[in-house]
Amino acid sequence: MSYKGIERILAAFFCTVIMLFACQKTFAQTTEGAEAENVEAVAEATEEEAFDAGPFIIEHVIDSYGWHICGDGDKSVTIPLPIILFDDGHAVVFLSNKLHHGEAAYNGYAMGWGENKGRIVKLDGDLYSEYTGHLEEGMEYPCHVCKWDISITKNVCALLISLILISCIFLSVAKRYREHPDEAPSGLQAFVEPVIVFIQDEVITPSLGKNSNKYAPYLLTLFFFIFLNNIMGIIPIFPGGANLTGNIAITGILALITFFVTTFSSGKEYWVDIFNTPGVPWWLKIPLPIMPMVEVIGIFTKPFVLMVRLFANITAGHIITLAFVSLIFIFGQMNPVIGWAVSPVSVFFYIFMGLMELLVAFIQAFVFTLLSAMYIGMAIGEEEHEEEATVVEA
Amino acid sequence: MELIKPSFGLIFWMLIGFGILFFILAKFAWPIITNGIASRNKKINDQLEEAAKIHEEMESLNKKHEEMLAQAKSERDAILAEARKVSEEMYEKAKLKASAESQAMIEDAKKSIYFEKMKAITDAKNAIANFSIDIAQKVLTEELKDRDKQEAIVEKWMDDIHFN
Numbered sequence: 193m194s195y196k197g198i199e200r201i202l203a204a205f206f207c208t209v210i211m212l213f214a215c216q217k218t219f220a221q222t223t224e225g226a227e228a229e230n231v232e233a234v235a236e237a238t239e240e241e242a243f244d245a246g247p248f249i250i251e252h253v254i255d256s257y258g259w260h261i262c263g264d265g266d267k268s269v270t271i272p273l274p275i276i277l278f279d280d281g282h283a284v285v286f287l288s289n290k291l292h293h294g295e296a297a298y299n300g301y302a303m304g305w306g307e308n309k310g311r312i313v314k315l316d317g318d319l320y321s322e323y324t325g326h327l328e329e330g331m332e333y334p335c336h337v338c339k340w341d342i343s344i345t346k347n348v349c350a351l352l353i354s355l356i357l358i359s360c361i362f363l364s365v366a367k368r369y370r371e372h373p374d375e376a377p378s379g380l381q382a383f384v385e386p387v388i389v390f391i392q393d394e395v396i397t398p399s400l401g402k403n404s405n406k407y408a409p410y411l412l413t414l415f416f417f418i419f420l421n422n423i424m425g426i427i428p429i430f431p432g433g434a435n436l437t438g439n440i441a442i443t444g445i446l447a448l449i450t451f452f453v454t455t456f457s458s459g460k461e462y463w464v465d466i467f468n469t470p471g472v473p474w475w476l477k478i479p480l481p482i483m484p485m486v487e488v489i490g491i492f493t494k495p496f497v498l499m500v501r502l503f504a505n506i507t508a509g510h511i512i513t514l515a516f517v518s519l520i521f522i523f524g525q526m527n528p529v530i531g532w533a534v535s536p537v538s539v540f541f542y543i544f545m546g547l548m549e550l551l552v553a554f555i556q557a558f559v560f561t562l563l564s565a566m567y568i569g570m571a572i573g574e575e576e577h578e579e580e581a582t583v584v585e586a
Numbered sequence: 587m588e589l590i591k592p593s594f595g596l597i598f599w600m601l602i603g604f605g606i607l608f609f610i611l612a613k614f615a616w617p618i619i620t621n622g623i624a625s626r627n628k629k630i631n632d633q634l635e636e637a638a639k640i641h642e643e644m645e646s647l648n649k650k651h652e653e654m655l656a657q658a659k660s661e662r663d664a665i666l667a668e669a670r671k672v673s674e675e676m677y678e679k680a681k682l683k684a685s686a687e688s689q690a691m692i693e694d695a696k697k698s699i700y701f702e703k704m705k706a707i708t709d710a711k712n713a714i715a716n717f718s719i720d721i722a723q724k725v726l727t728e729e730l731k732d733r734d735k736q737e738a739i740v741e742k743w744m745d746d747i748h749f750n
């Protein structure tokens with residue numbers, strides 16, 4: 193089918209949607225007088241459980257204490273995950289389903305609200321410090337945030353799953369190499385090997401040259417960790433679906449590790465380049481060290497940008513796909529017919545974005561690894577790698 | 587705000603988890619995998635080189651073989667030609683010899699035939715002479731029985747003799 197054909201079908205589809213929308217409005221207007229009370233009642237009812245896309249999307253991209261599978265409210269199916277806290281010097285462990293999605297407290301612990309939303313709080317005061325039971329919505333209980341919270345949240349759980357998965361994949365691949373040396377790759381090995389070779393030949397070796405072997409394990413681990421978790425993030429149901437690489441803590445730690453590796457593997461030239469940048473007029477260094485300041489800031493902006501890039505790309509992708517899904521419900525609220533009518537378009541764009549995310553999953557893993565390799569390569573300060581290091585940053 | 591606020595728990599688990607992952611993979615997976623790939627690459631390259639070498643060798647061997655074949659062919663041809671020549675010569679010689687021999691035999695036969703013939707002729711001549719002498723003797727004795735006839739003959743002979 194040609195592009196024009198698709199265009200025409202889409203146009204016709206949108207016309208139908210708009211017409212339905214208009215019909216509903218006129219219908220509402222004509223019946224306004226007769227069924228004013230009824231309409232008002234319906235509107236109130238819908239307003240009460242009105243679908244709000246913003247919180248819906250944010251809820252899906254942030255971390256949570258339980259792994260929500262399906263359903264809503266009390267009928268929802270959620271995998272309870274352990275909450276582990278260090279409060280006043282002793283460990284507290286209980287399952288997240290005790291909190292009933294923030295509607296109940298357990299031994300004085302509850303889900304935070306207001307500015308503490310999404311964190312576990314300890315209720316203060318004699319009345320509530322050991323309180324277990326229902327919490328009234330909207331009521332301000334005295335509380336403080338538990339700082340030392342190492343709960344197995346959804347993202348930690350996803351992290352553990354991915355760690356096991358990656359370990360299994362690469363240990364089995366390594367086993368195959370050990371047991372069948374110098375044989376043609378097969379199965380999982382054949383799937384993984386081209387990617388490893390690609391990363392080695394296109395990323396590690398050009399950036400690091402003869403130091404490749406020393407840093408290859410870190411960079412390969414980095415790439416496959418990001419890539420696999422990006423892919424898992426796209427899968428909407430249980431083992432996937434956690435927005436791990438779209439979490440600032442995860443990307444931050446990865447960037448921090450790269451920062452430390454870069455700093456500790458730096459040679460003399462790296463620091464000379466920073467504090468006495470060659471090829472820059474002297475008045476930019478003395479008396480006011482403008483260039484050194486810029487360079488020193490650069491040390492920190494590089495990993496910062498790494499962190500933000502991965503976080504933003506993955507989270508943005510998820511937000512867009514969720515927004516397309518939300519569209520169905522937003523239109524469905526106006527009229528179920530419109531909701532149904534919009535859904536194919538939403539699903540089409542959802543699939544489109546999903547494919548896009550697949551691409552982004554690879555690209556971002558690649559870019560993170562590439563830039564890490566370049567930063568390390570630059571820090572080691574091999575003359576021959578300087579040219580490659582100036583490749584445009586994605 | 588929650589979106590960009592890193593939580594302590596996740597940082598904690600991430601550091602531990604990624605550390606363990608890195609340790610496991612760096613110790614038990616990556617060296618084996620990268621060395622495996624490198625060793626296979628090396629093996630493949632070596633084998634390709636070897637194959638090229640063998641190919642070259644084969645080619646040179648082939649060439650040698652062909653050369654040898656050609657040489658053998660030319661040698662065979664030369665030998666054949668020589669043999670043909672020799673055999674032809676031998677044939678010619680044999681032919682000549684045979685013809686000479688047969689000629690000689692024919693000559694011999696002819697000679698012996700001639701001698702036999704001559705002998706026979708001589709014998710016949712001798713016999714004829716003897717017969718004629720006998721006959722002449724008989725005729726003469728018969729003729730010269732009377733005196734007249736003797737005188738007539740003497741006279742006739744005397745006439746024939748002319749004294750010059």
